[in-house]
Structures are given as C-alpha cells and as structure tokens.
Amino acid sequence: MSADAYAEIQQFYARHMQLLDAGEAEAWAATFTEDGSFAPPSLPEPIRGRAQLAAGVRRAAAELAEAGERHRHLLGTHAVDVGADGELLVRSYAQIIATPRNGQPRLHLMCVCEDVLVRRDGTLRVRERRVTRDDRG
Amino acid sequence: MSADAYAEIQQFYARHMQLLDAGEAEAWAATFTEDGSFAPPSLPEPIRGRAQLAAGVRRAAAELAEAGERHRHLLGTHAVDVGADGELLVRSYAQIIATPRNGQPRLHLMCVCEDVLVRRDGTLRVRERRVTRDDRG
Amino acid sequence: MSADAYAEIQQFYARHMQLLDAGEAEAWAATFTEDGSFAPPSLPEPIRGRAQLAAGVRRAAAELAEAGERHRHLLGTHAVDVGADGELLVRSYAQIIATPRNGQPRLHLMCVCEDVLVRRDGTLRVRERRVTRDDRG
Numbered sequence: 524m525s526a527d528a529y530a531e532i533q534q535f536y537a538r539h540m541q542l543l544d545a546g547e548a549e550a551w552a553a554t555f556t557e558d559g560s561f562a563p564p565s566l567p568e569p570i571r572g573r574a575q576l577a578a579g580v581r582r583a584a585a586e587l588a589e590a591g592e593r594h595r596h597l598l599g600t601h602a603v604d605v606g607a608d609g610e611l612l613v614r615s616y617a618q619i620i621a622t623p624r625n626g627q628p629r630l631h632l633m634c635v636c637e638d639v640l641v642r643r644d645g646t647l648r649v650r651e652r653r654v655t656r657d658d659r660g
Numbered sequence: 661m662s663a664d665a666y667a668e669i670q671q672f673y674a675r676h677m678q679l680l681d682a683g684e685a686e687a688w689a690a691t692f693t694e695d696g697s698f699a700p701p702s703l704p705e706p707i708r709g710r711a712q713l714a715a716g717v718r719r720a721a722a723e724l725a726e727a728g729e730r731h732r733h734l735l736g737t738h739a740v741d742v743g744a745d746g747e748l749l750v751r752s753y754a755q756i757i758a759t760p761r762n763g764q765p766r767l768h769l770m771c772v773c774e775d776v777l778v779r780r781d782g783t784l785r786v787r788e789r790r791v792t793r794d795d796r797g
Numbered sequence: 798m799s800a801d802a803y804a805e806i807q808q809f810y811a812r813h814m815q816l817l818d819a820g821e822a823e824a825w826a827a828t829f830t831e832d833g834s835f836a837p838p839s840l841p842e843p844i845r846g847r848a849q850l851a852a853g854v855r856r857a858a859a860e861l862a863e864a865g866e867r868h869r870h871l872l873g874t875h876a877v878d879v880g881a882d883g884e885l886l887v888r889s890y891a892q893i894i895a896t897p898r899n900g901q902p903r904l905h906l907m908c909v910c911e912d913v914l915v916r917r918d919g920t921l922r923v924r925e926r927r928v929t930r931d932d933r934g
Binding site for chain 2: 798799800803875877892933
C-alpha cells in the first residue's frame, strides 16, 4: 500500500466520520456507492442504498438531539489489503465517544469496522461496511 | 491534499502534542507563529503570542503536577482544506486523557480542534487555534 | 521523515496491533526482530526473542478469554526520529481499551510506547520496545 493510497484512505475516513457526526445525512450517504451497504451491529439486515443510509443518519441525529448527546466516531488502526479487483479491504478500530450536554464524555462503544472501498467518479467510496461490537459475540 | 502534505501534518501534530504533554512550554509555543493565537474553551479571549502560550503551558503543568495527574492530548481524524492563501484549515477530533498517579485513566474531555496552519521558516506552525468542547454549546 | 516512511510506520503498527489483539502469537512475534525485546511495565526484565514474545501473547489471550474480555491496543501520535544507524525511534501514545462481554468498554491503561524499528528482510520490525504507564512513575 503506497503512501499516497494510505493518506487518501485516512483523509477519506476523516471527512466521512466528521460528516456522520455532524448529521450531514446526504453528504455522508454520498460517500457510499449508489448501492452501498452498511451492516451495523444493531440491525438484523444491512442498510442498502444512499436513501436508506441517509435516513438512518437523520434518525440517529434526531435521537441524539433529543437525548442532548453528541457522538464522535474515532476510526483508526487501518489495516489495508487489496482485493482481486483492486478494491480496498480496510479493517479499522472504531471508538464511539458520547458526551452529554454539560456532562462527562464516555467511551460508548468499541467496535471493529470492516469496509470494502472502491473508486467511483475519481474518489473513494464505501461499497460494503460491516461493524462488530467488542461487547458482543 | 497530497500524501506528503498529509504526513507532514500528522507528524507536526504528534510532536506538537507530545511537547505539550511533556510541559515543554517554550518548544511548544515555538510551534505557533510569533503572533499565533489559541482560543481554548475555558477563556473568554484567545491567548496571543508565544510568551503567553508558553506561560499557559507552564501554569497547566504546575497544576497537573500538584494534582498528581498526567494529561495526554490525542488528536486525530484530521480533515484538511486549503485556504485562499495556501494556509491549511485542519479540523480534528481531540481526546484529552487524564490519569492520576496510581489511578485509573479517564476520558477527561472530548473536543474539536480547528487550526489554521501556515509555513514559517520551512516548517508548519499554528497561526490560529479554536477548540470547542463537546459537553458545551 | 518522508510521507512514504511515515505511512509505512502507520501501516506497520496497524497490522502489528491487530495481530496482538487477535491473539495471533507467532505472527505478532514475527513483527519483532529475532532477538527483539519488549520491556512492559508489568515485568522487572524485558521479554527477549520471538519464542518468549509469542508465549506472552498466548498467556495474555488465555487470561482474557477466561475473564471474558477483549482488549484493543490503539497506538497513535507517532513522533519519529532517525537514529545514527538509520533505525527509527518511534514514540507513540497507546490507549488500551478493555471490553467485557455484554459490558461497557473502558479505558484500561494509558501508556507511552517507545520503539526502535529496523528493517529486516525488507520490512519493518521492532528491535526494542519500552512501554511506560501513565499511572506509574
């Protein structure tokens, strides 16, 4: 994995997670492929397609606003392999930090995030994501 | 943002934060421009200039020593834009970890750090910093 | 430190820590040099050589399995210097996150990791590691 590719991956995730945490639902969904899928630990079936991905972010943002909490997704420790068709297989550690208004921040969840990244229209996008929680399984 | 630039930013922050956490007041202040400013969440007005920046670090280091605590500033998730004059606009997530002597480490604060970085004498320096706490506002 | 070198270091640590957390004892030990040493805060003497390093991982993995906990080693904030013989002196911050099955994750330890990395057979390896805990000393 060249330095160029690794830096691009790091920058991709920085923007991607900052969009998510800002509740920028459509802009975040656009960082997936059109048919991108996300299998979170909380759902029996993956979420598929940008409309559903964006709807999930809007729902989560509304719940956080009501709870008076802010979440940050800190992704790092990216181990990258290249698949048969040039897709990037990225396995990362994810800390989710929750901070209540006027309260103490806490480590809400510790997860592993396994992505398949592909290039579409000149930029990296998530084709598949699978997230597992350290407290389960 | 090229891989070269992104790696330089990451290395800049690694040294910058290790200097801060080591209480190396003057060396840390020198990673700002001469007239660099830092708007922390705890003060009504930004701190300006290296002398004031260094004084702030010395004060914080003395308070930590008295409290028997160690702080670490973990900065990551750097999203970088380039401004009109080539300055780097870097928005990062910052975890501040506090560990009392013989005690348990804790996530003390979760913050967002927005920097304007410029090149002076061949090296990156902070011209402006604004830090916001997730538990406020 | 070039972008190429810095990206190689980051990728090295991502794989290295994922191997450790997966309990891949031999594969992890192979990321040290043959005579690599590791001075953890818990032992009076450094562990030396791949056999001993692997044995330590197997023991830790067995203890974690019995306790029903998962550990993640999150290494970052890498400040790198180059030694007289070209070896890389890397000082990093390390969060160790512990998550009990069906429980809340917690920041178990906050450490500083000081490595000497050298190139062997074309790839980076740890020749010496010294880890200090923020709650001690």
